[in-house]
Amino acid sequence: MKIPAFSLVIFGAVVNTAVADDTSLEGLQDRIVGTWTSITCEMRPQQSAENPDLAPTPSYLTRDFTYDAEGGFEANITVYADSACAIPAVSYDFAGEVVWHEANPAAQGAWSQDYLLNRQLELTVLAPPMAEQLNQLPDGACGEGEFVVGEPRDILGQPCALLRFVDGSAFVTDHDFLYVREDTPNMLFMGGKHVDGTGFYYPENRPTVGLQQPMIRVDG
Numbered sequence: 001m002k003i004p005a006f007s008l009v010i011f012g013a014v015v016n017t018a019v020a021d022d023t024s025l026e027g028l029q030d031r032i033v034g035t036w037t038s039i040t041c042e043m044r045p046q047q048s049a050e051n052p053d054l055a056p057t058p059s060y061l062t063r064d065f066t067y068d069a070e071g072g073f074e075a076n077i078t079v080y081a082d083s084a085c086a087i088p089a090v091s092y093d094f095a096g097e098v099v100w101h102e103a104n105p106a107a108q109g110a111w112s113q114d115y116l117l118n119r120q121l122e123l124t125v126l127a128p129p130m131a132e133q134l135n136q137l138p139d140g141a142c143g144e145g146e147f148v149v150g151e152p153r154d155i156l157g158q159p160c161a162l163l164r165f166v167d168g169s170a171f172v173t174d175h176d177f178l179y180v181r182e183d184t185p186n187m188l189f190m191g192g193k194h195v196d197g198t199g200f201y202y203p204e205n206r207p208t209v210g211l212q213q214p215m216i217r218v219d220g
Contacts, residue, residue: 020181023109025100031180033069036188036215038062041085047197056197060085063215065188071098073115081127088126090162093152095120096171098178105208106191110179112206117172121156121163125149137161164201174199175206187214 042063045056060083065075074095081087094117101112123142125131131147139145142160143153159165163172179189191200192210200206 020109022182025111032067035066035219037064037218045197089130091124093122104177107179110177112177115174122152124152175203186217189214
């Protein structure tokens with residue numbers, strides 16, 4: 001009987017490794033097709049946009065991603081005000097293309113890719129305190145007009161203080177990697193977040209070691 005084993009580095013935890021049989025890009029592209037969701041509430045280090053030298057603070061979220069066979073994706077990330085993910089604060093709905101690159105050294109069978117958010121990017125404020133906080137921003141800092149709880153705001157291609165646009169880019173791009181072993185096909189891993197809270201907005205910030213908490217397949 002084949003007993004799968006693999007290597008994880010999730011916020012510093014290391015588990016021993018064994019190599020999967022299929023490490024091809026084509027195999028991974030086939031395995032990711034479907035819908036994936038967070039197993040539980042997830043914690044992320046968050047760098048201060050105003051003062052990157054400050055120690056990162058935790059943020060809490062859940063993820064839902066769907067990949068199609070043509071290379072597109074759509075996703076939702078909901079950020080919460082508490083560590084139990086019981087009080088939703090703001091939700092992001094986005095969609096675009098997966099752009100593939102070379103094999104990633106984080107794990108055999110992981111492949112570098114970019115999330116190009118060029119089809120949809122909306123945020124929805126879900127709590128009054130969050131709306132009050134965002135409404136302190138100058139008009140135009142993240143779209144026009146006041147934020148209203150429950151009303152989606154289209155910010156596709158527009159600067160937003162909550163997100164990072166690289167100078168000269170028309171859309172937000174996230175530089176990451178994906179990993180799904182063929183012998184554990186119901187767990188999808190992205191790159192482990194940098195402990196200093198640095199985002200994946202630049203290619204040089206793409207993770208090359210460590211796996212994020214996996215999402216599990218819910219269909220596909």
